[in-house]
Amino acid sequence: MTTIDDVRERLAEIRPAGLSRDLIAAGLVREVTLRDGVAMVQLLPGPLPPPILAATIADIKRVVGALPEVVGVDVQIARPSEQAQAAIPGVADIVAVASTKGGVGKSTVAVNLACALTRRGLRVGLLDADIYGPSLPTMLAIAGRPRVEQTTVYPLEAHGLKVMSMGFFLDDTSPVIWRGPLVTGLLRQFLKDVRWGELDLLIVDMPPGTGDAALTLAQQVPLSGVVVVTTPQPVSVIDVERGIAMFNQVNTPVLGVVENMSGYVCPHCGRLDEVFGAGGAVHLEQTYGLPILARIPLDAAVRTGGDAGVPIVVAQPEHPISRLYAAMAEQVCEGIEAARTAAPRIVG
Amino acid sequence: MSPSALPTEIRRLGARAVRIVWADGHESEFPNTYLRAHCPCAGCRARPQRSLAVLNEPREEIYPVQIGVVGRYAVSVEWSDGHDTGIYAYRTLRDLCPCEACAVAAARAAS
Numbered sequence: 001m002t003t004i005d006d007v008r009e010r011l012a013e014i015r016p017a018g019l020s021r022d023l024i025a026a027g028l029v030r031e032v033t034l035r036d037g038v039a040m041v042q043l044l045p046g047p048l049p050p051p052i053l054a055a056t057i058a059d060i061k062r063v064v065g066a067l068p069e070v071v072g073v074d075v076q077i078a079r080p081s082e083q084a085q086a087a088i089p090g091v092a093d094i095v096a097v098a099s100t101k102g103g104v105g106k107s108t109v110a111v112n113l114a115c116a117l118t119r120r121g122l123r124v125g126l127l128d129a130d131i132y133g134p135s136l137p138t139m140l141a142i143a144g145r146p147r148v149e150q151t152t153v154y155p156l157e158a159h160g161l162k163v164m165s166m167g168f169f170l171d172d173t174s175p176v177i178w179r180g181p182l183v184t185g186l187l188r189q190f191l192k193d194v195r196w197g198e199l200d201l202l203i204v205d206m207p208p209g210t211g212d213a214a215l216t217l218a219q220q221v222p223l224s225g226v227v228v229v230t231t232p233q234p235v236s237v238i239d240v241e242r243g244i245a246m247f248n249q250v251n252t253p254v255l256g257v258v259e260n261m262s263g264y265v266c267p268h269c270g271r272l273d274e275v276f277g278a279g280g281a282v283h284l285e286q287t288y289g290l291p292i293l294a295r296i297p298l299d300a301a302v303r304t305g306g307d308a309g310v311p312i313v314v315a316q317p318e319h320p321i322s323r324l325y326a327a328m329a330e331q332v333c334e335g336i337e338a339a340r341t342a343a344p345r346i347v348g
Numbered sequence: 349m350s351p352s353a354l355p356t357e358i359r360r361l362g363a364r365a366v367r368i369v370w371a372d373g374h375e376s377e378f379p380n381t382y383l384r385a386h387c388p389c390a391g392c393r394a395r396p397q398r399s400l401a402v403l404n405e406p407r408e409e410i411y412p413v414q415i416g417v418v419g420r421y422a423v424s425v426e427w428s429d430g431h432d433t434g435i436y437a438y439r440t441l442r443d444l445c446p447c448e449a450c451a452v453a454a455a456r457a458a459s
Contacts, residue, residue, distance in 0.1 A: 018363070018409045020430035026413065047413040047428075049362030219435070222420040251421035251438070341354060344368075344423075346415050348360035 002069045004034050010063045011041065016048055016056045023056070030078045037071040039064050042078050053077075088191060091125070091199045093224040093336055095255070096217060100243035101236045102208040105260040106229045107135045108306050109296075110205035113227065115313040116322070116329035118160045122200040125155065125162040127190055129217065130207040131183045134167030141309020145169065153194045159314050164194050184216040191220050201336075210246045218250040222343060224336045225255040227293060227328075232262055232280035240280075244288055255335035256293035257281050258328065264298040272297075291335075294328045296321060353439045358423060363411050368441060376445040380411050383425070386444055389433040 011032070012024040023029055023043075031042040041060055048056060061073045088094065097110040107130070114126045128136040137143070140158040146168050147154040155162040166186065196202065207213045217223065226247050230240045240257070247254050259281035263274045281292045296302075299321055305312040313322045351371035359367045366383055368376045387393075414426035418435050426432035443454070 018411060018428045019413070020428065028413075047411075049364070049409075049411050052363065218419045218421070220419070222417070249421070249437075250419055252419070341420070342356070343417050343420070344355040344358050346358045346360075346417070346423075348362075 002034070002067045004032050006067055007032050007034060007039050007041070007064055007070075010067060011060065014056065014059045014063060016052050016059075018052060019048075023060075034070075037069055038074060039067075039070050039072070040074045040076065042076045044078055087221040088196065088202065091196055091202045093200065094202045094204060094221050095224055095332060095336065096204045096206050096214075096226045096252075097229060098206040098214065098226050098243060098247075099208055099229040099236075100210055100239035101230070104229050104231045104236055105296075106208070107139060107205050108302060108311075109227070109229050109258050109260060110203055111136065111139050111306070112302075112311045112313045112322075112325045113328055113332065114161050114203045115159055115311050116325040117201055117203070117332070119313065119317065119326065120329055120333070122333075123198060124160075125164075125196045125199045125202040127194070127202060127204045128163070128165035128167065129187055129190070129204050129213055131166045131186055131213070132207065134165045134170070136163055136165045136205065137167035139306045139309060139311065142168070151193050153190075155194055155196060158309075159311070162196055162199070164190055180212040184212045187213055187216050188220055191217075210243055214243075214246065215250075218247070218252055223252045225253045225332070225339055227255050227258060227332060228284075228290075229258045229260055230280050230284070231276045232259055232274065233277040234280070236276075237280040237283055240284060241287075244284075244290070253335070253339035254288075254290055255332055255339070256291040257284050258293050259295040261298050262295040291331065293331050294324045296324055353442045355423075355438055355441070358415055360412055360415065363409050366412060366415070370442065374445070374447075374450075376441070376447060376450070378441070378444065378446065380409070382446060383412075383436075383444075384410060384427060384431075387425075387431070387434040388436060388440060389431075391433060 008024060011029055012022045015022045019026055028044050028047055029041060030044050033040045041064065057075045060075050064070060064073045097106055097113065099106040110126065114124050117124045126136065128134045140163060142156050142158045142163060144156065146156055146164065155164045156168065157163065204217060206217065228240055228243055230236045244254055261276050263272050265272055275298065281295060284290050285292050301316065301319060302312050302321060305315050312319055313325050316322055352374065354371040355368045356371050357369040361367055365377050365379045410428045412425045413428050416424045418424050422435045422437040424435050
């Protein structure tokens, strides 16, 4: 008896003109049904130009019609589906927190910004894309492994955030010794396979630099914007300028600059000591017209919060630094709206 | 990004061409062979020009089977002959616009 598999086998013998593969291998067949001897073949719209499509339909009718017990062949073109689909299902906006130099406190900023955004009533996710040195499990005091069902991974939760990190899959001291392709592969998987649920905003804590991970992220998803973290001294600012150039190339709006470790107020005499120099963010503002989202001084309370797993924005919401983060969250939301552009419609 | 480098619609014109409507109202029509000959992927760019022409000479008519958006700056094209590594940045595509007005403007800018 002729089965659907027999029909598909026949379809795999058809190679439309100009196409390197057969119909099945090229993924052009959406559905095949067989009922009362009538075979229905549904093709995807678009890929085949009209004259080739006409010839292909004739081929299908001839080849499938020659199967025993098949009395009729019905070839349909599927209705075009709207391509305006979210890059990550359920996630409205994706914002990266990036620094091109390490050690500027990027993860601390990412965590506190995410918490400040939740306090604004947004549903926020936090993805730790630093595969080599994941720090979010410590900073949010999350232990345990995410639930994995086949290829779907469920994020863990802390302080109202949904969180995913490579750190969840590692023992505390085991290093990740991977080459670039593996890192991009995992990042792609984190973007594709994590079931975030409904999120207003996904914050991605980027690994430092303008390398594989940054490029993969910019290509895999339409980023709504980037927050660039720097310290005031020139050696950090120079790297940041490279990062800004990269994000310009991939048309990703830089929402602004966070100057971290921006001076230290002596708890004894109250004098401001500019440990890392001054002027970094101002230079970036003047050269690139980038808004300064915040200048955050060194404060032991921030460090304590990070190491204890309770970010300062959560532990002490009225602390002056928490207020800086609240203002930063507001500017990030405004910046996303201002930079919003629609993706092109792909038709035909 | 300026509206001149922001597509609002990308339309496949079957075996013939791809048409892009830009946010500034301009329309570009790229013949498939022209678009393919300018494939920006490393493999196509690294080849010496002579063999590039030969390799890009379509044996049969080729056409895009799949066009996808890459981030917010580019599109990727999967061609009917299986070649799928080209990522065309919007800016590159606008600069490649083969219409007469753009060609004249490009020649003027170059001189």
